[in-house]
Amino acid sequence: MTPSQPSTSPDAVRVLVPVGMxxxxxxxxxxxxxxxxxxxxxxxxxxxxxxxxxxxxxATAKTARGAVARDLRNILFAAKTAGIPVVVGSCGTSxxxxxxxxxxxxxxxxxxxxxxxxxxxxxxxxxxxxQLEPLLVAGRIRPLAPARPLTAETLRSCRHIVGxxxxxxxxxxxxxxxxxxxxxxxxxxxxxxxxxxLRGLPAGPTWHxxxxxxxxxxxxxxxxxxxxxxxxxxxxxxxxxLDADSACTPTSVAAHMMYENADPFRMRExxxxxxxxxxxxTAIDDRRVRVEGSRFEPADVYTIKLEGSAAVGYQTIIxxxxxxxxxxxxxxxxxxxxxxHIDQNAPExxxxxxxxxxVQIRRYGHDAVLGAAEPEADRPxxxxxxxxxxxxxxxxxxxxxxxxxxxxxxxAPLEGQHTLPSFAFLGSPxxxxxxxxxxxxxxxxxxxxxxxxxxxxxxxxxxx
Amino acid sequence: MKTTVGxxxxxxxxxxxxxxxxxIDLFFPDTDTYRRASTSxxxxxxxxxxxxxxxxxxxxxxxxxDLAAIKISFPRPTHQGSIHDRDxxxxxxYVPLLDVExxxxxxxxxx
Numbered sequence: 001m002t003p004s005q006p007s008t009s010p011d012a013v014r015v016l017v018p019v020g021m022x023x024x025x026x027x028x029x030x031x032x033x034x035x036x037x038x039x040x041x042x043x044x045x046x047x048x049x050x051x052x053x054x055x056x057x058x059a060t061a062k063t064a065r066g067a068v069a070r071d072l073r074n075i076l077f078a079a080k081t082a083g084i085p086v087v088v089g090s091c092g093t094s095x096x097x098x099x100x101x102x103x104x105x106x107x108x109x110x111x112x113x114x115x116x117x118x119x120x121x122x123x124x125x126x127x128x129x130x131q132l133e134p135l136l137v138a139g140r141i142r143p144l145a146p147a148r149p150l151t152a153e154t155l156r157s158c159r160h161i162v163g164x165x166x167x168x169x170x171x172x173x174x175x176x177x178x179x180x181x182x183x184x185x186x187x188x189x190x191x192x193x194x195x196x197x198l199r200g201l202p203a204g205p206t207w208h209x210x211x212x213x214x215x216x217x218x219x220x221x222x223x224x225x226x227x228x229x230x231x232x233x234x235x236x237x238x239x240x241x242l243d244a245d246s247a248c249t250p251t252s253v254a255a256h257m258m259y260e261n262a263d264p265f266r267m268r269e270x271x272x273x274x275x276x277x278x279x280x281x282t283a284i285d286d287r288r289v290r291v292e293g294s295r296f297e298p299a300d301v302y303t304i305k306l307e308g309s310a311a312v313g314y315q316t317i318i319x320x321x322x323x324x325x326x327x328x329x330x331x332x333x334x335x336x337x338x339x340x341h342i343d344q345n346a347p348e349x350x351x352x353x354x355x356x357x358x359v360q361i362r363r364y365g366h367d368a369v370l371g372a373a374e375p376e377a378d379r380p381x382x383x384x385x386x387x388x389x390x391x392x393x394x395x396x397x398x399x400x401x402x403x404x405x406x407x408x409x410x411x412a413p414l415e416g417q418h419t420l421p422s423f424a425f426l427g428s429p430x431x432x433x434x435x436x437x438x439x440x441x442x443x444x445x446x447x448x449x450x451x452x453x454x455x456x457x458x459x460x461x462x463x464x
Numbered sequence: 465m466k467t468t469v470g471x472x473x474x475x476x477x478x479x480x481x482x483x484x485x486x487x488i489d490l491f492f493p494d495t496d497t498y499r500r501a502s503t504s505x506x507x508x509x510x511x512x513x514x515x516x517x518x519x520x521x522x523x524x525x526x527x528x529x530d531l532a533a534i535k536i537s538f539p540r541p542t543h544q545g546s547i548h549d550r551d552x553x554x555x556x557x558y559v560p561l562l563d564v565e566x567x568x569x570x571x572x573x574x575x
Binding site: 049050051052053054145146147251254255258259260261262263264265307312313315358360362368369370371372373374375389391437438439440443 | 479480481482483484485487489491515516517522524526528530531533535537539543544545546547548550551552553556557559560563
């Protein structure tokens, strides 16, 4: 089959994705070029779970405020001038309500600064354990592999819970005339898919296009320069880079289905599953790729995936260095002696139960990164960076554990060694308090009656 | 002669696929090398299970001949960011596969 040329039909929808993460930075020309090529909307993701559970647990952003402001400044004025809307997904890294407000405040500042008025829709996706518990009791929350069934106790342990919205609440806001949609947690693809689906384009090409573009320029031959423009039509989609020196090739585009996906052919969305097994990737010229044949299988039940982050305690660490070859030749024995000494003596000295704390030693330069999977663990290292980690139910106890461990980390000899060695501490104070530590505890999905059920939208105006 | 994954692959990477899965992508430079790899121990769940001390039942291996690539996904042995996790983004977890031997196909296809 000969692929169709990129559509020039007025029914095609063009989505400009300037960068994979708001705050990541892109050349300002990216926006001008995308608008010149006919962009109907600018979509940019503001979050991910990839930086770990701290950001959801504390409802704070991992990105620098100034970097988010710089990117928004480059987007908002140009979009308003061109008369096209902007969607930001998963605001503030984890898409909590505080994250939506954080981006909203930045956008309001910029609107006032550049003298534009924007109709803003804020879509909140944060969930409370008390509202989810009746759904759990009703059997409407299911585990996703490899999780076990959810308990009310786990729900209640979460500091923050978000639901990943599909495209519908965003499409509703666009249909209502929003210039700027600031959404809480959404699937990375939903913000890109919202306008094409609102305009009636088919789900297969739309979701596939959205997945390809979700990381901006990562589907191009030069991932570090600018983003991409998608043109989605009735038969498929075309993707092209916005940097003049970059290119999309059938391989760079097809390979992106593998990125951060456990399954390279099938991807679950709230409304169903994208299936790309029969998709064809064809070069239109030396920088644009045409994709056709993507399918979307609607699910029997519409589901919203949950993410939740619970506090697990507080940490204090000590960083030290070892260069002595005799110690390094027996590094396992040296570490075991310290951990055993703490386990045998700290509970009584500090008044702790064994279950109330955790101590571990990471050996950077030896096996800190791979642990038991380290293939060269039998080779003595030349130098090792020691990170001692104490975790306890409160910060003071974690720090007391670190202080208790301090003299052993500084002076512990090997068995039978009669001199007292000293090792190279990073600085003074030796102990570094890391604050509260969180962990992801939800890998579950809620059966909902409507795509909007778990989300709340507030429409306001910013600027003057 | 080049015989290991590290020597034969053009690119190997690992990453989280959400907080509870890890996924490893192996790209080969040409179809012949890919074919050799796709019938070798690197595409066998037993090899992966042994390298990471994990249950073979949870391992998913995808062969992508069009991309000359193999994808290996499995539940994260430690959840992303939990206190015993060693690699927040799972960005270095491909390394234990680099010295897996890929036998040469020379003696295999005697017609």
